Amino acid sequence: MAKRDYYEILGVPKGASADDIKRGYRTKAKELHPDRNADNPNAEAQFKEANEAYEILKNADKKAAYDRYGHAAFEGGMGGGQRHGAGAHGDFSSAFSDVFDDLFGDFMGNQRGGGGGRRAARGADLRFNLGITLEDAYKGMQKSINVPTSVACDACSGSGAEGGAEPTTCPTCSGMGKVRAQQGFFTVERTCPTCSGMGQIIKNPCKVCRGAGRVDKDRALSVNIPAGVETGTRIRLAGEGEAGMRGGPAGDLYIFIEVQEHDLFERDGSNLFCRVPVSMSTAALGGSIEVPTIDGGRGRVQIPAGSQSGRQMRLRSKGMPPLRGGGTGDMIIELAVETPVNLTGRQKELLREFEKESSNNNPESSSFFSSVKSFWDSMKS
Numbered sequence: 459m460a461k462r463d464y465y466e467i468l469g470v471p472k473g474a475s476a477d478d479i480k481r482g483y484r485t486k487a488k489e490l491h492p493d494r495n496a497d498n499p500n501a502e503a504q505f506k507e508a509n510e511a512y513e514i515l516k517n518a519d520k521k522a523a524y525d526r527y528g529h530a531a532f533e534g535g536m537g538g539g540q541r542h543g544a545g546a547h548g549d550f551s552s553a554f555s556d557v558f559d560d561l562f563g564d565f566m567g568n569q570r571g572g573g574g575g576r577r578a579a580r581g582a583d584l585r586f587n588l589g590i591t592l593e594d595a596y597k598g599m600q601k602s603i604n605v606p607t608s609v610a611c612d613a614c615s616g617s618g619a620e621g622g623a624e625p626t627t628c629p630t631c632s633g634m635g636k637v638r639a640q641q642g643f644f645t646v647e648r649t650c651p652t653c654s655g656m657g658q659i660i661k662n663p664c665k666v667c668r669g670a671g672r673v674d675k676d677r678a679l680s681v682n683i684p685a686g687v688e689t690g691t692r693i694r695l696a697g698e699g700e701a702g703m704r705g706g707p708a709g710d711l712y713i714f715i716e717v718q719e720h721d722l723f724e725r726d727g728s729n730l731f732c733r734v735p736v737s738m739s740t741a742a743l744g745g746s747i748e749v750p751t752i753d754g755g756r757g758r759v760q761i762p763a764g765s766q767s768g769r770q771m772r773l774r775s776k777g778m779p780p781l782r783g784g785g786t787g788d789m790i791i792e793l794a795v796e797t798p799v800n801l802t803g804r805q806k807e808l809l810r811e812f813e814k815e816s817s818n819n820n821p822e823s824s825s826f827f828s829s830v831k832s833f834w835d836s837m838k839s
Contacts, residue, residue: 464511483512581700598685614664618671625658645782671704686781691715728787
């Protein structure tokens with residue numbers, strides 16, 4: 459059977475660039491992989507065919523020979539190339555390793571520098587929970603905190619080597635941080651056991667940090683808390699997290715704000731609620747009361763005559779400031795009418811007289827008991 463055109467196999471036009479050929483092979487490799495085509499008996503043969511095509515076209519010299527002579531370039535020694543049957547179809551790892559990093563590199567954590575080595579590992583991000591008062595959240599503040607973290611070792615300048623010497627390339631993985639092993643049809647990639655994925659080894663580790671390039675230490679930091687923060691607000695301090703291994707970049711520090719409960723105010727977004735007790739006589743006759751505000755000031759509120767428990771009044775712009783724009787919230791006063799206790803004999807006498815004269819002054823009671831009477835009457839009938 460005549461062999462199929464290599465460009466046709468990879469789904470790319472003749473004269474395609476190296477990047478287009480690589481993309482075409484990557485697409486075919488994922489599409490035709492036997493593990494994804496258990497119900498297709500031809501999948502393995504088609505996959506090997508794509509692998510063979512890529513093995514030829516990825517090489518500039520072989521590609522030039524194929525473009526000029528076709529398959530004949532590799533069958534009779536023409537062009538000086540090897541027979542494709544031995545090199546292309548049998549060596550899966552040679553072709554597939556070229557696109558392995560494109561397919562799985564990010565997932566495996568592969569980071570290659572210009573010389574093929576791994577970058578030093580970035581330090582971990584840290585979280586710090588910071589409790590503040592509602593007054594602090596209202597005004598904003600500068601807060602000093604002590605964060606337990608890892609910092610670069612001064613003795614070795616973060617290199618991990620005694621005297622600050624440079625680490626050497628790992629001989630096992632040649633600085634790649636990983637090793638590959640052939641297992642039947644597949645190539646398996648694992649973290650290098652010699653350098654633990656770092657790509658470098660230290661022959662004479664620093665005695666202070668034992669080769670890590672960092673040591674545990676508490677750091678004192680100053681944090682700017684903006685006005686208007688609330689529980690759950692997150693503040694990011696770039697580069698203030700854990701130091702990286704062997705000179706790697708530091709992680710970030712995240713400050714999570716927790717606003718503590720207040721004795722007088724309850725917060726709901728930008729609004730504040732304050733429950734204020736008033737005497738029965740003030741609620742009945744009306745009057746004015748003085749209430750505290752979150753800024754430490756005082757506000758005066760007029761109580762209308764006949765006010766009931768639960769009635770709310772609003773003080774404009776006496777709530778919390780905005781964190782991300784918008785107007786300042788309000789302060790909402792909720793009345794709690796108090797029933798007097800520990801009455802004297804004279805007070806009891808006055809209340810009994812008042813009760814006799816107030817049969818028509820309790821509209822809510824009158825409405826309720828009228829409804830109760832109607833309910834009982836309906837049950838009887």
